[in-house]
Amino acid sequence: STAEAMAREAMAVGPRIETLKVLRLLCTAGVVPSVVAVLDRADKEGKGTLRMSSRSGSHLGAPPVWERPIAASLRLLRAVSRTPVGADAILAAEYVTALFSQLHLPLGSPLLPIAVETVWNLAEAAPGAAAAKLCTLPSxxxxxxxxxxxxxxxxxxxxxxxxxxxxxxxxxLAKAATPTQRLSLVQGGLY
Known part of the structure; x- marks a missing residue:
């Protein structure tokens, strides 16, 4: 589809995608769910367990082939998550839990700080919606x-x-959560 083609093109652009006009276009064109789906496909294909080999630092070379779509997706989602419209688009995506599962990446993975920053951006840009999605036992x-x-x-x-x-x-999350959602935070062991 056109949205998937735009998603592939946007992920190829990478860090230069920061232009607000382009980010807004990606959100309104319906590209964000396709980008989130990349993370879900990577998890389902078992590629999530292979990430420990990728460490930050230019002396280590390019990331492994299986990590490149994941890295591109996370970087694009991080940029999109900074605006309320983008945060809403990410949180409305069918496979948004795949983004939250990136929090299980091993320490030292260069993708883990990107995933944490993306979730933080969601909590700031759309606090109520982020709390609704994140204040669950798995998250x-x-x-x-x-x-x-x-x-x-x-x-x-x-x-x-x-x-x-x-x-x-x-x-x-605790600040934006409803009393029922706070109960999930407590039951999950966060507080």
Missing amino acids: TRALVDLHQRTLRQGNSEVDRELRNEVVVLSTL
């Missing part, structure tokens, strides 16, 4: 697991920054 457990991993294994400066980002993200 809460993903946040708790990530926070615990940064406490136990996180020795680097990047891991400490990530830990702080998870704490702020948790606070944003």
